[in-house]
Amino acid sequence: MKIIVSLFTFLICQLYTLAQVNQASMYGLDTSFLNYNTCELGAIHEYFSYHAKYPESTMSLLKRVQDSVVSHPIALSKNGFITFRFTVNCQGKASHFKLYLLDENYAETIFDKTLVLFLYDFIKGLNGWKIIKDKSGQHILNYNSYFSFQIKDGKIISVAP
Template sequence: MLKIFYILFLLPVFFSCQSGKSVTIYPNKVGNIVFDKNIDSPDFKRCMDKDYGIQYYSVNDSNGLLYKGEKFAIIQELEKLNLSSSKKTNGYITIRFVVNCEGKTGFFRVQQMNDNYLEENWDKDFSVKLLNFTKSLNGWIAKESRGTKLDYYQYLTYKITDGKVSEILP
Protein backbone atom coordinates (compact mmCIF):
# COMPACT_ATOMS: atom_id res chain seq x y z
CA MET A 1 0.00 0.00 0.00
CA LEU A 2 2.85 2.37 0.82
CA LYS A 3 4.45 1.70 -2.59
CA ILE A 4 1.24 2.70 -4.37
CA PHE A 5 1.13 5.92 -2.35
CA TYR A 6 4.72 6.79 -3.39
CA ILE A 7 3.96 6.05 -7.04
CA LEU A 8 0.85 8.23 -6.97
CA PHE A 9 2.85 10.98 -5.26
CA LEU A 10 5.82 10.87 -7.71
CA LEU A 11 3.80 10.38 -10.90
CA PRO A 12 2.74 14.07 -11.21
CA VAL A 13 6.32 15.16 -10.57
CA PHE A 14 7.61 13.17 -13.55
CA PHE A 15 4.95 14.45 -15.90
CA SER A 16 5.35 18.09 -14.88
CA CYS A 17 8.90 18.32 -16.28
CA GLN A 18 9.13 20.13 -19.59
CA SER A 19 11.85 19.25 -22.03
CA GLY A 20 10.86 21.49 -24.94
CA LYS A 21 12.45 24.79 -25.93
CA SER A 22 10.26 27.78 -25.17
CA VAL A 23 9.50 30.05 -28.08
CA THR A 24 8.55 33.69 -27.64
CA ILE A 25 6.95 36.17 -30.00
CA TYR A 26 8.28 39.14 -28.00
CA PRO A 27 11.31 41.17 -29.11
CA ASN A 28 14.57 41.21 -27.16
CA LYS A 29 13.70 44.65 -25.86
CA VAL A 30 10.42 46.51 -25.85
CA GLY A 31 10.38 49.07 -28.61
CA ASN A 32 12.86 47.45 -30.98
CA ILE A 33 12.27 48.58 -34.54
CA VAL A 34 12.76 45.83 -37.07
CA PHE A 35 13.10 46.29 -40.82
CA ASP A 36 9.77 46.35 -42.67
CA LYS A 37 10.20 46.08 -46.44
CA ASN A 38 6.87 47.88 -47.00
CA ILE A 39 7.92 51.16 -45.33
CA ASP A 40 11.68 51.13 -44.71
CA SER A 41 14.43 51.97 -47.17
CA PRO A 42 16.73 49.03 -47.89
CA ASP A 43 19.54 51.58 -48.29
CA PHE A 44 19.60 52.35 -44.55
CA LYS A 45 22.12 50.11 -42.83
CA ARG A 46 22.63 49.50 -39.15
CA CYS A 47 26.17 49.19 -37.87
CA MET A 48 25.38 46.85 -35.00
CA ASP A 49 23.43 43.60 -34.88
CA LYS A 50 20.53 43.41 -37.31
CA ASP A 51 17.55 44.35 -35.09
CA TYR A 52 19.23 45.97 -32.12
CA GLY A 53 19.99 49.51 -31.07
CA ILE A 54 20.90 51.33 -27.89
CA GLN A 55 18.17 53.47 -26.33
CA TYR A 56 19.03 57.17 -26.57
CA TYR A 57 19.39 57.37 -22.78
CA SER A 58 21.44 54.17 -22.30
CA VAL A 59 25.00 55.34 -22.90
CA ASN A 60 26.87 57.05 -20.07
CA ASP A 61 28.01 59.96 -22.25
CA SER A 62 24.45 60.87 -23.22
CA ASN A 63 24.02 64.59 -22.59
CA GLY A 64 20.57 65.21 -23.98
CA LEU A 65 19.57 65.30 -27.61
CA LEU A 66 22.47 64.28 -29.85
CA TYR A 67 21.82 66.79 -32.61
CA LYS A 68 24.10 69.55 -33.89
CA GLY A 69 22.74 72.68 -32.25
CA GLU A 70 20.56 70.49 -30.00
CA LYS A 71 16.79 70.94 -29.81
CA PHE A 72 17.04 74.66 -30.49
CA ALA A 73 18.32 73.94 -34.04
CA ILE A 74 15.39 71.58 -34.68
CA ILE A 75 12.90 74.19 -33.43
CA GLN A 76 14.41 76.83 -35.74
CA GLU A 77 14.12 74.52 -38.75
CA LEU A 78 10.51 73.68 -37.93
CA GLU A 79 9.56 77.35 -37.50
CA LYS A 80 10.83 78.08 -41.03
CA LEU A 81 8.22 75.66 -42.42
CA ASN A 82 5.29 77.15 -40.49
CA LEU A 83 3.40 73.83 -40.56
CA SER A 84 -0.19 73.65 -39.40
CA SER A 85 -3.03 71.18 -39.53
CA SER A 86 -6.31 71.88 -41.25
CA LYS A 87 -7.95 70.44 -38.14
CA LYS A 88 -7.61 72.49 -34.95
CA THR A 89 -6.89 69.45 -32.81
CA ASN A 90 -4.77 68.87 -29.74
CA GLY A 91 -2.53 65.91 -29.07
CA TYR A 92 0.86 64.41 -29.77
CA ILE A 93 2.66 62.97 -32.76
CA THR A 94 5.66 60.83 -31.81
CA ILE A 95 8.18 59.78 -34.43
CA ARG A 96 10.68 57.09 -33.40
CA PHE A 97 13.65 56.14 -35.53
CA VAL A 98 17.15 54.68 -35.56
CA VAL A 99 20.31 56.76 -35.85
CA ASN A 100 23.18 54.60 -37.11
CA CYS A 101 26.89 54.93 -36.34
CA GLU A 102 27.30 57.37 -39.24
CA GLY A 103 24.59 59.72 -37.95
CA LYS A 104 22.15 58.68 -40.68
CA THR A 105 18.50 57.95 -39.85
CA GLY A 106 16.02 55.29 -40.87
CA PHE A 107 13.24 52.93 -39.74
CA PHE A 108 10.78 55.72 -38.88
CA ARG A 109 7.62 54.87 -36.93
CA VAL A 110 4.75 57.32 -36.26
CA GLN A 111 2.21 57.29 -33.46
CA GLN A 112 -0.58 59.83 -32.95
CA MET A 113 -2.34 60.37 -29.63
CA ASN A 114 -5.05 62.74 -28.54
CA ASP A 115 -4.50 65.01 -25.55
CA ASN A 116 -5.71 62.19 -23.26
CA TYR A 117 -2.84 59.99 -24.54
CA LEU A 118 -5.20 57.66 -26.38
CA GLU A 119 -4.06 56.45 -29.78
CA GLU A 120 -5.89 58.29 -32.51
CA ASN A 121 -5.19 59.10 -36.16
CA TRP A 122 -6.73 62.53 -36.47
CA ASP A 123 -4.73 64.13 -39.29
CA LYS A 124 -2.75 61.93 -41.66
CA ASP A 125 -1.62 64.87 -43.86
CA PHE A 126 -0.15 66.74 -40.92
CA SER A 127 1.61 63.66 -39.52
CA VAL A 128 3.13 62.96 -42.96
CA LYS A 129 4.46 66.55 -43.08
CA LEU A 130 6.03 66.11 -39.64
CA LEU A 131 7.44 62.74 -40.67
CA ASN A 132 9.03 64.27 -43.79
CA PHE A 133 10.41 67.13 -41.70
CA THR A 134 11.92 64.65 -39.22
CA LYS A 135 13.42 62.62 -42.07
CA SER A 136 15.00 65.79 -43.46
CA LEU A 137 16.93 66.53 -40.25
CA ASN A 138 20.56 65.75 -40.99
CA GLY A 139 22.45 66.92 -37.91
CA TRP A 140 22.26 63.73 -35.85
CA ILE A 141 25.46 62.93 -34.00
CA ALA A 142 26.79 59.37 -34.07
CA LYS A 143 27.25 57.65 -30.72
CA GLU A 144 30.34 55.85 -29.56
CA SER A 145 31.03 54.04 -26.31
CA ARG A 146 34.45 52.67 -25.33
CA GLY A 147 35.67 52.86 -28.91
CA THR A 148 32.65 51.05 -30.37
CA LYS A 149 30.33 52.84 -32.77
CA LEU A 150 26.67 52.37 -31.88
CA ASP A 151 23.24 52.57 -33.45
CA TYR A 152 20.66 54.16 -31.20
CA TYR A 153 16.95 54.78 -31.03
CA GLN A 154 15.76 58.38 -30.96
CA TYR A 155 12.34 59.96 -30.86
CA LEU A 156 10.78 63.36 -31.29
CA THR A 157 7.34 64.03 -29.88
CA TYR A 158 5.53 67.00 -31.32
CA LYS A 159 2.92 68.47 -28.99
CA ILE A 160 0.04 69.78 -31.10
CA THR A 161 -2.12 72.64 -29.80
CA ASP A 162 -4.92 74.01 -31.98
CA GLY A 163 -3.44 72.29 -35.04
CA LYS A 164 0.12 73.67 -34.64
CA VAL A 165 3.29 72.34 -33.05
CA SER A 166 3.54 74.07 -29.68
CA GLU A 167 6.46 72.07 -28.26
CA ILE A 168 9.02 69.43 -29.21
CA LEU A 169 9.85 66.74 -26.67
CA PRO A 170 12.26 65.51 -25.27
Protein backbone atom coordinates in the same frame (compact mmCIF):
# COMPACT_ATOMS: atom_id res chain seq x y z
CA MET B 1 -21.27 35.19 -36.08
CA LYS B 2 -21.12 35.38 -32.29
CA ILE B 3 -17.63 33.94 -32.37
CA ILE B 4 -16.49 36.57 -34.89
CA VAL B 5 -17.99 39.39 -32.81
CA SER B 6 -16.37 38.01 -29.62
CA LEU B 7 -13.02 37.62 -31.35
CA PHE B 8 -13.21 41.16 -32.73
CA THR B 9 -14.13 42.55 -29.30
CA PHE B 10 -11.28 40.59 -27.74
CA LEU B 11 -8.80 41.96 -30.28
CA ILE B 12 -9.98 45.53 -29.74
CA CYS B 13 -9.63 45.06 -25.98
CA GLN B 14 -6.13 43.68 -26.45
CA LEU B 15 -5.19 46.68 -28.57
CA TYR B 16 -6.56 48.99 -25.91
CA THR B 17 -4.60 47.37 -23.13
CA LEU B 18 -1.31 47.60 -25.04
CA ALA B 19 0.68 50.69 -24.11
CA GLN B 20 0.37 52.12 -27.59
CA VAL B 21 0.06 50.99 -31.18
CA ASN B 22 2.78 51.71 -33.70
CA GLN B 23 1.05 53.20 -36.75
CA ALA B 24 4.15 53.71 -38.95
CA SER B 25 3.11 51.27 -41.67
CA MET B 26 -0.37 52.78 -41.94
CA TYR B 27 1.19 56.14 -42.81
CA GLY B 28 3.82 54.69 -45.15
CA LEU B 29 6.88 55.57 -43.05
CA ASP B 30 10.22 53.87 -43.63
CA THR B 31 10.28 51.04 -41.12
CA SER B 32 13.42 49.41 -42.53
CA PHE B 33 16.73 49.42 -40.73
CA LEU B 34 19.35 47.62 -42.75
CA ASN B 35 17.99 47.91 -46.27
CA TYR B 36 19.72 51.10 -47.20
CA ASN B 37 22.93 51.11 -45.22
CA THR B 38 25.92 49.00 -44.29
CA CYS B 39 25.58 49.24 -40.52
CA GLU B 40 26.65 46.34 -38.38
CA LEU B 41 23.95 44.41 -36.65
CA GLY B 42 23.99 44.45 -32.87
CA ALA B 43 22.26 45.80 -29.84
CA ILE B 44 20.45 49.08 -30.33
CA HIS B 45 21.20 51.54 -27.56
CA GLU B 46 19.23 54.49 -26.21
CA TYR B 47 20.27 58.06 -27.02
CA PHE B 48 20.41 59.10 -23.37
CA SER B 49 22.93 56.40 -22.46
CA TYR B 50 25.46 58.19 -24.69
CA HIS B 51 24.39 61.83 -24.26
CA ALA B 52 23.20 61.69 -27.85
CA LYS B 53 20.16 63.93 -27.67
CA TYR B 54 19.92 65.87 -30.94
CA PRO B 55 22.45 68.73 -30.62
CA GLU B 56 19.96 71.45 -31.50
CA SER B 57 17.63 72.59 -28.70
CA THR B 58 13.97 71.66 -28.93
CA MET B 59 13.22 75.36 -28.61
CA SER B 60 15.14 76.00 -31.84
CA LEU B 61 13.57 72.96 -33.55
CA LEU B 62 10.11 74.16 -32.54
CA LYS B 63 10.75 77.55 -34.10
CA ARG B 64 12.01 75.92 -37.29
CA VAL B 65 9.03 73.60 -37.61
CA GLN B 66 6.59 76.44 -36.81
CA ASP B 67 8.21 78.61 -39.50
CA SER B 68 8.13 75.76 -41.96
CA VAL B 69 4.48 74.85 -41.39
CA VAL B 70 3.40 78.37 -42.38
CA SER B 71 4.43 77.80 -45.98
CA HIS B 72 2.63 74.46 -46.25
CA PRO B 73 -1.10 73.88 -46.66
CA ILE B 74 -1.44 71.70 -43.58
CA ALA B 75 -4.45 71.39 -41.32
CA LEU B 76 -3.59 71.50 -37.62
CA SER B 77 -7.19 71.07 -36.59
CA LYS B 78 -6.73 68.30 -34.07
CA ASN B 79 -5.08 68.50 -30.63
CA GLY B 80 -2.66 65.84 -29.47
CA PHE B 81 0.79 64.33 -29.81
CA ILE B 82 2.53 62.95 -32.89
CA THR B 83 5.54 60.92 -31.82
CA PHE B 84 8.17 59.36 -34.06
CA ARG B 85 10.55 56.86 -32.55
CA PHE B 86 13.45 55.83 -34.75
CA THR B 87 16.92 54.37 -34.82
CA VAL B 88 19.87 56.57 -35.71
CA ASN B 89 22.06 54.24 -37.73
CA CYS B 90 25.83 54.17 -38.22
CA GLN B 91 25.53 56.75 -40.99
CA GLY B 92 23.84 59.20 -38.62
CA LYS B 93 20.52 58.81 -40.37
CA ALA B 94 17.10 58.28 -38.81
CA SER B 95 15.64 54.94 -39.87
CA HIS B 96 13.37 52.16 -38.64
CA PHE B 97 10.52 54.54 -37.81
CA LYS B 98 7.70 53.91 -35.39
CA LEU B 99 4.75 56.23 -35.07
CA TYR B 100 2.48 56.86 -32.08
CA LEU B 101 -0.54 59.12 -32.33
CA LEU B 102 -2.37 60.34 -29.24
CA ASP B 103 -5.06 62.90 -28.58
CA GLU B 104 -4.68 65.51 -25.85
CA ASN B 105 -5.88 62.99 -23.25
CA TYR B 106 -3.19 60.52 -24.31
CA ALA B 107 -5.70 58.18 -25.97
CA GLU B 108 -5.00 56.53 -29.34
CA THR B 109 -6.13 58.55 -32.33
CA ILE B 110 -5.30 59.29 -35.94
CA PHE B 111 -3.99 62.45 -37.56
CA ASP B 112 -4.15 63.87 -41.05
CA LYS B 113 -1.63 62.05 -43.24
CA THR B 114 -0.27 65.26 -44.77
CA LEU B 115 0.65 66.56 -41.31
CA VAL B 116 2.29 63.29 -40.26
CA LEU B 117 4.33 63.14 -43.46
CA PHE B 118 5.31 66.81 -43.14
CA LEU B 119 6.74 66.16 -39.66
CA TYR B 120 8.33 62.92 -40.87
CA ASP B 121 10.13 64.83 -43.64
CA PHE B 122 11.21 67.43 -41.11
CA ILE B 123 12.89 64.73 -39.02
CA LYS B 124 14.42 63.06 -42.06
CA GLY B 125 15.96 66.41 -42.93
CA LEU B 126 17.87 66.66 -39.63
CA ASN B 127 21.47 65.71 -40.32
CA GLY B 128 23.29 66.65 -37.13
CA TRP B 129 22.95 63.36 -35.30
CA LYS B 130 25.89 62.32 -33.17
CA ILE B 131 27.84 59.27 -34.24
CA ILE B 132 28.54 57.19 -31.17
CA LYS B 133 31.11 54.42 -30.81
CA ASP B 134 31.67 51.55 -28.43
CA LYS B 135 34.38 51.67 -25.76
CA SER B 136 37.01 50.32 -28.13
CA GLY B 137 36.25 53.14 -30.54
CA GLN B 138 36.15 50.59 -33.38
CA HIS B 139 32.43 50.10 -33.80
CA ILE B 140 29.74 52.66 -34.45
CA LEU B 141 26.63 52.02 -32.40
CA ASN B 142 23.04 52.34 -33.53
CA TYR B 143 20.74 54.08 -31.08
CA ASN B 144 17.08 54.86 -30.58
CA SER B 145 15.78 58.38 -30.30
CA TYR B 146 12.46 60.15 -30.76
CA PHE B 147 10.69 63.39 -31.49
CA SER B 148 7.24 64.23 -30.25
CA PHE B 149 5.26 67.18 -31.58
CA GLN B 150 2.35 68.57 -29.63
CA ILE B 151 -0.48 70.19 -31.57
CA LYS B 152 -2.91 72.51 -29.79
CA ASP B 153 -5.46 74.98 -31.10
CA GLY B 154 -4.10 74.99 -34.64
CA LYS B 155 -0.44 75.33 -33.65
CA ILE B 156 2.55 73.12 -33.01
CA ILE B 157 3.29 74.20 -29.45
CA SER B 158 6.10 71.95 -28.30
CA VAL B 159 8.74 69.50 -29.42
CA ALA B 160 10.23 66.82 -27.18
CA PRO B 161 12.75 65.62 -26.04
